[in-house]
Amino acid sequence: MKKSVSILLMLLAILLVPILAWATQADASFKFSLDASGDAVITGYVGSAIDVTIPETLAGHRVTAIGEAAFMNKDTLTGISLPDGILSIDRSAFKNCRSAVSINIPITVRKIGANAFENCFSLVGATVPEGITALENRVFLNCHGLQRLTLPRSLETIGDGSLAGLHSLKELELPKALRTIGLGAFASGKGLESLVIPSSVTDIGYSAFHGSENLKRVVLSTGMQETLGGLFHGCPDLEEVSFPDNIRRIDPGMLFTSSPKVSVHGFVGSAAQVTANALRIPFVPIESIREVKILLGNENATGQLKGIDLSSAQKELQFSAQVSPDSPWPGVDWKSTAPTIAGVDAYGVVTGNKSGKATIVASAVDGSGVSAQIQINVANLVKGVTVSGETEMKANQNLVLTVAVVPEQADNKQVSWTSSHPDILSVAKNGKAAAAKRVPAITIVTLTAQATDGSGVSGNHEVTVYPLAYGISLKANDRPVEEKGTIGIDLSSGDPTVQLVAAVIPADAMQDVTWKSSANRIATVSETGFVAGLKKGSANITLSAQDGSGIKATYKVNVSNLVSEIVITGSDAVASGKSITLKA
Template identity: 25%
Template sequence: DQGVITTKDAAFGTIQEKIIQPVSFVVADPSSGEKEVVAAAEFELYPVKVTEVQAQKSMFLNLSTKKTGRLTPKSLPEKACQTYYTYQTSNAKVAKVYTDGTVEAVGNGTANITITAGDGSKKKTTCKVTVSQPVTELTISTKDGRETCGTGMTLQMYAHADAAASSDKVNWTVVQNDKVATIDQNGLLRVGKNIGFDRFIWVTATAADGSGVEATKMIDVCESISRLSIDQSKLTLATSNTEKYPISTEVKFSGTKERPLKVIVSNPDVAESWQTAPDKYIVIAKRKGNTSITYKAIDGSGKSVKCNVKVVEPVTDLSISTQTGSNYLSPGKSVKMIATVNEGANEKGVYWKFKNPEQDELYATLSKDGKLTAKTVSENQVVSVYALAKDGSATASEPYDININQYPLKRIGIHYGREADETVQTTLCTGDRIGTFLNEKEFNIQAWGIDSEQREVMLSDVPFTVTSSNSNVVNVKEVREDKIFVIQSGNQAGTAKITVTAKDGSNMKKTLTVKVVNPVRNITIMSQTDSYDIASGTKLQMKAFATANASDKKVKWLLTSPDPDIDLEKYVTLSSSGVLEVSKDNQRKFEINVSATAMDGSEVRANKNLMVYPRGEKINLYREGKTEPGEELPKSFTVESEEYFVIKSDREDACPSYKITYTQGAVRVFSLVEEDDTMLHFFPAKKGKTTIKITALDGTNMTATYTVYTNNPK
């Protein structure tokens, strides 16, 4: 009643069970009433189960010409159930499979299709499906790019499919003249040894994926070169045409059989070469350097020759001068001639020559290495020299005139202002001129000379140079036509020598020593005690501080007084070291002025006013408004509230400047000056005592000490 059918005869093989679902329906019959009708199903019973499923092991599809294929499985044994199979793909992005076994290509790659028997035995098999992109385009190339192959030689050929194709495998064939050459499936073309005459053959590559795409290449088959030679294995060229080396030349070959050669240049920046005739190639220089050019047969024989090329840079620019820089020469003296050529020239040697040999050789000799020696002359003469490049470029210098001076200088002097000193020295300062400072930033000098005839000669009549031994210290600003040299200080203090050298062949020199200093630009005057009051019978050290980088910081001290009635020489003195001293005999109060002037010539000056006081003997302290003069306080006293006190000397006209020190304690002390009085302001803070020390600031170092108590501060 559950719809289970069971085979009961063991002769049929393994007992199998099958569950079926009955389907019932009702038919309405007016004459007989309602009746139930049951549908029937038929089943075939097979004697055995499926033990093996067989199908294709592989299938190849492509995305253009063959997109689908059909699987054809079968079951073993033959009596086993073969009613249906199920199919499943491992990669649906590569291949899809349908229930009837149809496989459809989707994308490049591989997929496994699993085929399972439908009898419940679970037996299965697998088919590997490969999907590829077909070749749409083919090209053919050869090793080394050769399109010629000699007799008895081989030529490796390559086929290249388009980038999207899954495979570039091809089938090779020789389309025409296949008796002349053969090709294997690896693309190796072989040409026979006896072909009769030169000819062309066509080689075809056909895609092996069934797409039918093919490519054909024509190959020139010819008799092989057995010998190859060149008429010049070494060449020297120049970057510009010269008498010795050309910029280009032709090389000739034999044995080429009038076929082109492959040109390989090791350094193409130096030279290049190409064919101009069946057996000739031109070589052209490009820039200075070395390169090798290999000419190689393209018939596969491997024959080649090499030409080594050297490219030189000729002399294109040539100038000459003398080693001394002067074009004057004295009789019996020699000078070395110097030749300068363009920097890249390979050969820098020159031939030295007189422009007018017959005339010039009367007054001078010229050696091969450029040494020019003047002969004795009765009057001034001129010889002309030039240089010719040795490299065959025919480049020559402009003629260089040498003046042979009959009367060279014997002595040089220097005029500085109105002075004519053989050992002139002067001092300059850095920066601008300051006040009436005589050592200015620049000055003029004029040089003159005495020749061998004891005649005075201005240097305007002969060539000369003016140099500085240290241009940071001093340099030659300009040399005017009248041979006045403007000498200017640099940015650094120090000493330098200005040398005037005659270039008339005498090589006479004169040196001017110049000292450059950093001038004093300002001065500050201070006292050693920071006080500017001084009492009779005391001394006070004054200090002058000049500009930090000044070369000379020394000053000259000067003492004056605005009071014409004061006899300064009697009561006050000021030493050269700045020590101010007041006589103990002085009984007056008066003002003095101390000045310090720079001694470096800058005339920078500073002034300081001081007060001179009679000497007091005692310091007293008074309560303001509570004690009268002469009623000074005792050394100990008490303060209960805020109070003011006045400091007084025993002399009314004594110095009123004092220094106040006190211990931190019961009273806070503040000092202030009102008119000529120094006052103390006391603030009691707590019960206790405070010690106060009062020191006179007039150089006497007088002191007074008081102890101040407070018992009940308010």
């Protein structure tokens, strides 16, 4: 028994050796030190792998930082995977990793040091995590192959040369929190063709775009008041630069000396026009913005009330703005009149904080002073509206609708009413619907009760409205009879009768009518409108609509021996200028 146990222990030991050796070998590929918190800071890599995955822990210590120059000059590395939990990528951490195609930056990173990815020629894409406020100097300098770069909304500073020498990056969206662009920040790049500087930027360093060979269009920030010389020196393809009215001072030194195709776009009478005239550069006037619209999705929400539900986990609404006419500065500045109730960020995201109402204002940034606003109601919102009541009615009738609103704890249960056909069926504030006196045809009307708390919740109710008669037309033996016309019956004929056919107006109304003669001894009328003449005289035939409208029509019937032929006698010739007498 003891021998069996000993053999089992030996087998377990043999099986465990490779696992322990592998773990030790992996740890040995990384040099690290411990910071004051006892977390591991990687200081070097001595392994031979070309694709490296940095572990979450080393020797039981959580890895939280890539130290200064830890992977610098590792030319053979093609892929580097960093774990979540990394907080800092220090200065020159991956500098000169010329073959690295991919280096992920975990969302936990809050600091990227200067030169961190400098000369990573093969790096294809990078996403800088939210929370980082500054790209220090030369972070992505000479990343020639970088095709995709996503900057965080939190970014406020782009350091000197931080995005210089990017030959493959064709487009870049700068965040709206950005304030400072450093010296030569975009210099010597061959990829970027167009760039819009957000209105938050107040300072652009000297030679920021120097040597950007393919740059064609730049829109400068409305937050700037002056430009430094050399800003666009060495930009031979530059065609269009838009200057806002805020820029009062433009240093012309080496501004466009290398840009033979450039035109200056700006407002009439601005410093931009003065500079363009002085440098003999074409000037293109910009039209001021005249209108701002606030959109919620594709809906124009300008001037409306929108709700944020305190009882919901989602307490945000994403708005956008649209300006007209088109402008180089289509963005807006967002502000809330009561940010403690509902705040708004630079991207139009409104967040409900506590119960109450706030006004959100979107102001054009081109200096026109044009703005738009919406109202935000932060409350326990309505989630459902149900409308009940009769589904059929006739013209000139009334209908009372009932509304049920949920949940019970909704702060505002009031609704507003609308009708899809208000000319047929109108609805009052209290939910009482009234049909028009004249309804031309059977009409299905949708009545809508919408919550007034900004939730956008509504309930519909369909009502079919039937017309009532408002006229009766008549035919006698298939011939139309004029209103209040007279119908003749010939007693001397072999058949002193006439068939009357009634048509109730409108055609969709009930067509049933009753017939009545005022003098049955002279003329009788059947239920089908068949009139028989009995003796000479006159009788009134009255038709009454049977739909409850009270509409009637009366026609006169004359019963007599009617003339069947008229014979005219007299000369059949007359001399010119003479007259003759004819007899009938």
